[in-house]
Amino acid sequence: MSLPTVTATRYVLPLREGGSLPGVVEGNDLGTYVLKFHGAGQGPKALVAEIIVGELFRRLGLRVPDLKLMRLDPVIGKSEPDFEIQELLLRSAGLNLAVDFLPGSFGYDGSAGNPGDEGMARILWLDAYVANVDRSWRNTNMLVWHKNLWLIDHGAALYFHHSWMSAEKFAALPYDASDHVFSVAAPAVPALDEELAAAITPALLTQVIGLVPDEWIDDGDRERYFSHLTARLENRSAWLPGGAR
Incomplete structure (x- = not known):
């Protein structure tokens, strides 16, 4: 694929x-x-x-x-x-x-496209998992289009690859949810933890990493992305917003 x-x-x-x-x-x-x-x-x-x-x-x-x-x-x-x-x-x-390109879309400001408590908690969990540091009220990186919320601009996530910190260090890296646009949903995150973690299977990680073209990544780096994301998934108590369940 x-x-x-x-x-x-x-x-x-x-x-x-x-x-x-x-x-x-x-x-x-x-x-x-x-x-x-x-x-x-x-x-x-x-x-x-x-x-x-x-x-x-x-x-x-x-x-x-x-x-x-x-x-x-x-x-x-x-x-x-x-x-x-x-x-x-x-x-x-x-x-x-x-x-x-989503014509007529506009930046999420809380006035429309609200995903609800569970939706906010899902987004917060996933941003914490991939260490996305770029989803604050200063720049939500979300658009409202046809009354639905769309997530964009994830280039600031996975920042471990800029210096290739070890998988163990990335796995234990805390996530500061206080600046996140959906920080209010942190108490609801632990209830979704097991469901979301179970959905991120080795096959799924292999699939999405495999979508990156060879021009931008080599096989050794594919393995490193897989090992870093797997290690972080297995050490959720270190970064889970709202605290470990």
Whole structure:
């Protein structure tokens, strides 16, 4: 199994809200996407995290915009008048990550799209599991679209891979839920712990890690992602929001 691959046909505009400067692009499948570039500051590892975390969350019942791989021809960058964007497009020739564009969506601010107590607790558990440090009220990284909540931007998760801290250290790494947008749901998290942990099987982890293209990861690193996530799953008392059950 692999993610679908499309080709970029037109660069539409930059999204300057994020530091990595993603852009809205059109693909040869007539779709519109938010393109995240392997040549951006955080490099391919941010895209690896996007795939592993986004596809894990999707398989556990949360809404995540469809992900595809997108090939970018450098000729598109040569016609871009903004020098910063042109440089980014030229550096990112080849394979990048395309996130389905949700037209008319807006950032979650608590006024619409509330997932309910159990939904908030599920998101908090999963963010704690993958060490996602980027889901605060300053930047919720959630969109409301057709009255439903959609989770986006998971490149800051799995940050152990930037220095490749040991699996044992990552497994024991506490999670500070106080800054999380759903911190109020922490008391409800322990009741969901066994259910969510049981759903994350070795086969599921292998599947989502396997979706990362070979251009961004080698077999040895696939094994390391698997061992780190498995170790953290087995040491939930160290990081479980709301305390161990």
